[in-house]
Amino acid sequence: MNFEISDELRAVQDSLARLLADHYTARHRQALAAAPAAYAEQAWKEMAGLGLTGLQVPEEFGGFGTRATDLLPVLHELGGALAPVPFLSSCVLGAAALRAAGDEKLQRELLPGVAAGTLQVACAPVQAGETAGVRAQGGAGHWRLQGVQAHLPYAASADWLVLPARVGGASDSALFLLEARSPGVRLRAHRLIDGTPAADVQLEGATAAPLCAPGSAEAKAAIDAVIAAGIAAACAEMVGAMEAAFRLTVDYLKTRKQFGRLIGENQALRHRAAETLAGLEMARSLSIAAAVAVGRGGFGDPEAKADLHRAKFLVARNARSVCQAAIQLHGGIGMTEEYAVGHYLRRVHVLDHWFGDSGSHVEQLAELAAD
């Protein structure tokens, strides 16, 4: 067992922290709010310059082929900074989907761009067992999509989209890839509750290609691979968000005075802070387990599968309670748009929903034991 983040990765995290401090400030945040599809472009370019966009792309396609555990420090940092960048969307989910694709020509065409950050693949945060809003019709070489993929993150800035579609009468979905700006694709851009740019993608006969043959074991494995990568990344990001909310809270308890003394001298508040830390540490452990599970075969391995369900359930549940406690310990200021602590709860709410929420994963875990 080794739970230590290597010095090298710590240095990566430090660089990312500096970069985000410079290129995603309150001023950037305000500027973004004005335009519905905008994201933190400058920060994104710098991240690409750092090579972070290539972490999950195999070496043969111009990336670094790192393990999911190597993403942890990067995602912690992004979770803490709340910078809207298509890292999860393109570099984690998009890369996972393309890695699982059967078509090497496609990989050769798209993955180097993903690695360089010059091409964005917006992949949907898929959930197990969901009924896709999109149907695919046709067959080899001439698939067409019909329907709506709601709330696809970073769709408006993307070059390519990856989304699940039902094929024929089947309830199972397969992942399809299509060009974002092609005939039959219309976007209704909006922001998610946490500020993430997203769009409802309306498809009317748009041309698309399945990543793997619909109905095949590979197609199922590709969806599982995206969900597994998504769970591990969402958990890591939630841990980053919890950490940041916790740090803000501790600072506040150490500076805010009422009744002539620091509020952090009150035992009720001190105990809540202690419980918060305990919840954070438990979540951090399972977030590591989720990242390890991705490298251990994901949903294809029984123990890894259980760890993924456990992690998504417990990390999301604890992240919610940590962020709620953080707001409570701040009092009124914690409720304001101006102050960052509440933003973490919004982000956690979105991350809890993606890839199946806390409740659905505890159910899946229960079913696993019953089998």
Add this chain to the structure above:
Amino acid sequence: MLVAVKGFPSVFKCFPGLPSRYRMEFVPLDGTNTMDIAFTPEQLAFRDEVRSFIEARLPAATRSRLRQGHLPTKEETVAWQRILAERGWSAPHWPREYGGAALGQAERLILLDELYRAPAPLPQIFNMNMLGPVLMKFGTPAQRDFFLPKLASLELWFCQGFSEPGAGSDLASLRTSARREGDFYIVNGQKTWTSTAQWADWMFALVRTNPEARKQEGISFLLIDLKTPGITVRPIRSIDGTDHVNEVFLEDVKVPVVNLVGEQDKGWDCAKFLLANERTGIANVGLCQERLQLARELAGVGALAEDAGLRREFAVLDAEIRALELTNYRFLLTPSLQAALPAFASVLKLKGTEIQQELHALLARLAGADGLEQPVSAEEGPHLVQRYLFSRALSIYGGTSEIQKDILARTILA
């Protein structure tokens, strides 16, 4: 393979075209510094060895009683301890010269979890976890030679005389006095909540040797033979109907000065060292796993098997226990984390206690109507409800949950 960063700023070799003042030189990682949550093959082999040993040697009656919810009796503990001693596992982390197996932290955790999993009695904590290490650090050569072998073999059963009626969580308020007279200390006072004193041969105790000194100063660490005249041990019946703890009255008890551990008036150092050593078994992960498994088995029959609410409860506990297990390993096996969060043991105690109490409560519910009947014998028969009642003590002894939160808050808000 990749990755990262030598120095800053420097050149990031892979995308030389992209200008960035955050560029770093990515150097290949050799893969040795990889985050992982699996045991090594050697550790897995050790686990199998322990598992087979327990399977072959654990008396069936002991196993069956523990599964029913009983704590081991003295006889069961002693008998099992002598079997474990064949491999040095009765005092697993002690050096071999004192009868231990010199196990590293990971192996020690594996052993404990396997014992819980069986379930089997654990190494007796007062001898092995508490007093033994104190004597190795603070004891005289004569004390080490005399006591350590007897501690390891359980020839002497020690209990811990720390708490007093007026000194529970606030241990340093203790008032039991020891007055030096020639080659003896004359000890007067009362200890309470003394676990297993009714079984014990000796007691290690904190006593006040200097009434003038400030609170923590003026306390000494004494080894007291419970057969010495002037000692009365009175069991305190707990809400589960069993005697776990005792009052120990000391009236003009003559303790030879050679039984002082460390220096006079410096006993608090021994106590702090002893308490800091309690971390390894503190989370009781293996016990949680074994109790959850038992709950699943009990629910596996009849209508309960279809109970979706119950299955969800199991799943929640399963996730909590996994988080506890990994947190336990993460803290105990990562020195840098211990430095970053010195109060980590409080996280383990707090969460471990919460989960155990939930499990015991769940098992008591599963015992159903049959659990309502008061047993004829406290030693035999189903004991899940009694165990549930006794589990309320988990968040009280060894530092209450509130004290653990105080400790954590102190480090967080320092």
